[in-house]
Amino acid sequence: MTKKLVLITGAAGFIGHHLLDYLLQKTDWNFVLLDRLDLSGNLDRVRDIPSYEVDKGRIRFEWHDLKAPVNESLAKRLGNPHYILHLAASSHVDRSIEDPALFAMDNVVGTVNIMNFARNCSNLEKFVNFSTDEVFGPAPEGHAHKEDEPHRPSNPYSASKSGQEAFGYAFFITYGLPVVTTHTMNNFGIRQHxxxxxxxxxxxxxxxxxxxxxxxxxxxxxxxxxxxxYWINCWNTSSAVYFLLKHGKPGESYNIIGFDxxxxxxxxxxxxxxxxxxxxxxxxxxxxxxxxxxxxYALDGTKLKKMGWKPEIxxxxxxxxxxxxxxxxxxxxxxxx
Structure with a gap:
């Protein structure tokens, strides 16, 4: 039986490498890591994964900046993945205020480029589109945003992530791309920037x-x-993503939250x-x-909780x-x- 192939964009980033670590431990899948290795991407994170020496035969790396389309040569090297986990993004609010156009290119145009590649992947079962709690804007005291609430981004970073989500849903409707969207909150863990x-x-x-x-x-x-x-450890975020690869419904979005x-x-x-x-x-x-x-910021995690997921740690x-x-x-x- 052929092993699953997983493409992780932004895999040398903070959450991306934790997700790789989790999936290496939980599955026998093979992985292609796509990253441009800029301010947030660092392959030392991947090499620091405890099982790296044992599992490095299951890992391939490709350098690419997703502001540029995936050309034919790169597409061949990426292969025909069963899952695409799209984490590549610019994510710092202060830098987005200084250069909003860069964030539009990285997070909106970059998403369109990887989704255009994904449209031609015949094995593709799920495309997980990573978004953020910040697309909903501030949450009044006592309120937590549900997945279907309107977006009210307050800064260029959250606006770019809202645009990323919009293209994800458009590709689901227009091309039938099996996009599952996640909103995560403040992630923490080891090897953070x-x-x-x-x-x-x-x-x-x-x-x-x-x-x-x-x-x-x-x-x-x-x-x-x-x-x-609300704060959540990257291990719990990775656990939720693995759960959604099995149980997430294309076209739906899911809040991944800590409860503290x-x-x-x-x-x-x-x-x-x-x-x-x-x-x-x-x-x-x-x-x-x-x-x-x-x-x-606050998200309502009821939807995922009712499906049976809960934090592991x-x-x-x-x-x-x-x-x-x-x-x-x-x-x-x-x-x-």
């Missing part, structure tokens, strides 16, 4: 330097922390407690620093294990800017 909250906080606490925390003026004209998010909501300050304080050192918060006005910053255990991994001297190079 140093600019992200967890590694940045760990570095700040270890060095005894102030940690910037977004804040707003309260009624007493004092700054207080804002920025509430914290402000950035609360996350930073938990990290400091695990390390055993003091956090030095530095409150900054979030609107002055980041126009288009949303105070709170608790938030507390995954946060503890992640911080301890970074504290190991052999892993501390992942904290460097």
């Amino acid at each position: 140093p600019e992200k909250l967890l590694p940045k906080t760990i570095r700040s606490v270890l060095n005894g330097t102030p940690m910037p925390i977004f804040a707003k003026l309260n009624k007493k004209k004092r700054l207080e922390a804002v920025g509430s998010r 909501e914290f402000t950035n300050l609360e996350i930073a304080e938990r990290i400091a407690k695990i390390i055993g050192k003091k956090l030095i918060p530095k409150f900054v006005d979030f609107h002055a620093v980041r126009p288009g910053h949303d105070r709170r 608790s938030f507390d255990k995954s946060l503890h294990d992640t911080v301890k991994w970074y504290l190991d001297p052999k892993n501390q190079h992942w904290l460097n800017d």
Whole structure:
């Protein structure tokens, strides 16, 4: 029996390499990794996967920037995958504010190019289109967005992801492409880019330097922390994607969420407690620093939960294990800017 072939775009990125790690452990499938190895893509992540030396015979790598179409030569090298997991994207809000056109090219045009390739894959069973909670815009207190709610993107990054989703649905309707869309929330885990909250906080606490925390003026004209998010470990996200490869329905979208909501300050304080050192918060006005910053994101995970999926690892255990991994001297190079 022929083994499944999986194409992962953005496979050298943070979530992409965790998804590869998970699927290497859970399946006997073969993988083609597509990445342009820029700011977020780093093959050291793939080589750091514990089973890499054993499983590297199941992995092939192809360099490509999806702003360009997949030409005939590359298409032959990619093969005829059974699953395409499309994670390649530009994802940093601040950089999207500086260069919105780049994000439109990477996230919208790039998606169209890989979907045009996918249209010709006769073996294709699922195309998983990775989106974000941010397409829905801010969530009022007490509300969590469901999959079918309207998009209200607040910044160029979330607008580009909304466009990515729109093309995914259009390709499903027009060409019958078996697109399954996911919305994920704040993912964390090992080997994350140093600019992200967890590694940045760990570095700040270890060095005894102030940690910037977004804040707003309260009624007493004092700054207080804002920025509430639901947090999920990449292992749980990967588990949900594997579940959707089996049970997801083309044309549908699914919220992949953690069930633990914290402000950035609360996350930073938990990290400091695990390390055993003091956090030095530095409150900054979030609107002055980041126009288009949303105070709170929230997704409703009922749909996926009713289908039978649940996180494999608790938030507390995954946060503890992640911080301890970074504290190991052999892993501390992942904290460097």
